[in-house]
Amino acid sequence: MKTRHLAIAAGFIAAAATAIAPAQTTREGVAQLKGVKGNVLLSRQTGLAAGGEAARLTEHTRVITTANSEVVVVYDNGCEVRLKENQRFEVEVDKPCAALIAQAQSVLVEPAGTALGAAPVFFWVVLPAVGVSTVGANVLLGPGPSPQTLSLSPS
Amino acid sequence: MNATALRAGVVIAGLLIAWRIVQVNVVLYDENGQARLPATASTGVNAPTLDRELLHRVLDRNPGHVVALLNLAREHERAGDAQKARQAYDAAYALAPLHRDVLGAVADYYLRLGSNAEAIALLDRLVDAYPDARALAFPVLGKLLLAHAQPAAWSAIASRKAAWIGPFIELSCRQGMDPAALVPLLLSRVADRRAAADEIGCIVDHLRDADRWAEAYQVWLNTLLRERLGDVGFVYNGSFEFASSGVGFDWRLSRARERDSGHVVETPQAAGVTGQRALRVSFNGKRQAGIPVMQYMALEPGRYEMSGLARPQSITAGRGVQWTLRCVKHGQVQPALANSERFVGSSEWRRFSFEVAVPNDCHGQLLQLEPLGLADGTVYLAGTAWFDDLVLRRLR
Numbered sequence: 001m002k003t004r005h006l007a008i009a010a011g012f013i014a015a016a017a018t019a020i021a022p023a024q025t026t027r028e029g030v031a032q033l034k035g036v037k038g039n040v041l042l043s044r045q046t047g048l049a050a051g052g053e054a055a056r057l058t059e060h061t062r063v064i065t066t067a068n069s070e071v072v073v074v075y076d077n078g079c080e081v082r083l084k085e086n087q088r089f090e091v092e093v094d095k096p097c098a099a100l101i102a103q104a105q106s107v108l109v110e111p112a113g114t115a116l117g118a119a120p121v122f123f124w125v126v127l128p129a130v131g132v133s134t135v136g137a138n139v140l141l142g143p144g145p146s147p148q149t150l151s152l153s154p155s
Numbered sequence: 156m157n158a159t160a161l162r163a164g165v166v167i168a169g170l171l172i173a174w175r176i177v178q179v180n181v182v183l184y185d186e187n188g189q190a191r192l193p194a195t196a197s198t199g200v201n202a203p204t205l206d207r208e209l210l211h212r213v214l215d216r217n218p219g220h221v222v223a224l225l226n227l228a229r230e231h232e233r234a235g236d237a238q239k240a241r242q243a244y245d246a247a248y249a250l251a252p253l254h255r256d257v258l259g260a261v262a263d264y265y266l267r268l269g270s271n272a273e274a275i276a277l278l279d280r281l282v283d284a285y286p287d288a289r290a291l292a293f294p295v296l297g298k299l300l301l302a303h304a305q306p307a308a309w310s311a312i313a314s315r316k317a318a319w320i321g322p323f324i325e326l327s328c329r330q331g332m333d334p335a336a337l338v339p340l341l342l343s344r345v346a347d348r349r350a351a352a353d354e355i356g357c358i359v360d361h362l363r364d365a366d367r368w369a370e371a372y373q374v375w376l377n378t379l380l381r382e383r384l385g386d387v388g389f390v391y392n393g394s395f396e397f398a399s400s401g402v403g404f405d406w407r408l409s410r411a412r413e414r415d416s417g418h419v420v421e422t423p424q425a426a427g428v429t430g431q432r433a434l435r436v437s438f439n440g441k442r443q444a445g446i447p448v449m450q451y452m453a454l455e456p457g458r459y460e461m462s463g464l465a466r467p468q469s470i471t472a473g474r475g476v477q478w479t480l481r482c483v484k485h486g487q488v489q490p491a492l493a494n495s496e497r498f499v500g501s502s503e504w505r506r507f508s509f510e511v512a513v514p515n516d517c518h519g520q521l522l523q524l525e526p527l528g529l530a531d532g533t534v535y536l537a538g539t540a541w542f543d544d545l546v547l548r549r550l551r
Contacts, residue, residue: 039381039384041376041384041387045548045549046388046389046546046547046548046549047386047387047388047389047390047547048376048384048387048388048389049385049386049387049388050384050385050386064373064376066373066376066377066384067342067345067346067377068346086373086377088369088373107369107370107373108335108338108370108373108374109335109367109370110335111301111333111335111336
């Protein structure tokens with residue numbers, strides 16, 4: 001009887017171990033995605049692929065967001081790295097959380113503003129009518145009639 | 156006789172006078188009967204001065220003469236009378252807010268004042284309503300964009316989905332403006348599905364040629380439809396199931412005429428392959444010119460394995476074809492990092508693979524199908540090469 005109970009207990013333990021093993025397999029990695037919004041891509045063995053909610057991340061996986069997208073990389077140790085749109089982050093371990101957070105970087109570099117200096121020159125010129133050059137005001141006034149000689153009526 | 160001669164003389168004199176009247180009027184007045192007045196906005200130190208009295212007389216006769224108003228505004232501005240200048244510009248704008256010259260001259264006035272938001276708003280309307288003014292106005296708008304002048308004004312233009320933004324992006328990009336400055340405008344058009352392939356292609360290509368591969372790749376990723384982002388891969392569309400756009404990091408299939416290139420590139424439906432389509436390159440036995448198929452890549456440094464399916468059919472003339480992966484630096488294609496076996500003769504579908512080591516200083520690459528010996532001189536090639544399921548796998 002006692003032997004039978006032991007056998008049943010051993011059976012339960014074995015079954016439980018079998019059931020737990022796959023779960024442990026799916027928990028591979030060191031972090032996972034949370035709050036996926038928009039298009040989030042993960043680097044896989046054959047290149048970038050879409051990353052869904054709760055996707056597990058192994059070390060060196062790159063997480064990339066596109067426009068109007070965001071996601072949080074949640075490490076198993078509780079560290080959370082928030083990515084805004086068009087940012088990239090490589091999953092690393094053995095770094096303080098603050099360093100990991102600082103590691104999220106924008107892929108699209110905003111160009112340094114060029115000082116306008118002098119106002120942009122536009123050289124706006126009224127398009128002249130038939131027979132007058134469009135090069136510029138000086139040309140208009142050069143070979144053409146002096147404005148002072150203009151009469152006030154075509155009639 | 157004398158009377159006849161007199162009549163003839165009178166007629167000739169009359170004709171000469173009439174001709175002179177026509178001549179003078181053509182010079183002095185435009186086809187609408189308005190006095191020709193000179194430029195309004197060229198207000199540099201060398202710009203000609205106009206008689207304000209004359210302008211006032213023109214305006215007395217025709218208070219709606221906006222060109223005269225603009226000239227008067229300029230003269231007041233030149234004379235340092237800011238208030239009268241402003242009043243005249245405002246009056247011209249109030250009279251004809253969509254007049255080509257009003258938009259241009261008043262925008263120029265605001266630029267001189269440093270009122271960039273107002274200038275941008277007017278230039279927006281100018282290039283929207285008068286496409287012929289774009290060549291003049293786009294460089295000015297480009298400078299304002301580069302200077303981050305008035306981001307709110309630009310946001311307003313982007314949200315209004317102005318039709319000129321596409322041509323502005325393309326022209327500015329082609330004229331060498333920093334493509335990164337144009338990216339936000341491009342992405343706003345991508346979101347609305349209004350971005351044209353030429354706009355996207357120009358920006359991605361310019362970033363890539365400047366060795367800004369990560370940015371180029373990111374911009375291109377943003378232009379892909381959501382359903383295509385599910386499996387981008389290192390080799391994009393390596394199964395050839397989707398039509399090639401020829402843009403960014405997608406396949407670029409030769410579009411040259413067969414008689415010029417010596418080959419035809421297609422992705423037809425094919426039996427015995429994964430999926431429904433495969434790549435087919437048909438060589439016509441004549442001299443080969445150019446690369447039939449290529450794809451830019453932005454691989455991280457490291458080791459990879461390239462694999463795929465191939466089926467050569469009667470590739471007889473020439474030494475065959477092979478896939479190569481080359482670094483690209485400063486827009487220049489470098490010697491091959493690795494290449495596949497040669498595909499010659501005939502065989503059924505078979506798998507091929509080769510290893511690639513991407514060095515640390517190689518941030519962008521080019522995968523291409525090359526006829527062997529093309530770089531060495533004249534190559535003749537006949538037969539057909541099929542390919543499918545090209546995959547690049549990272550090796551740890």
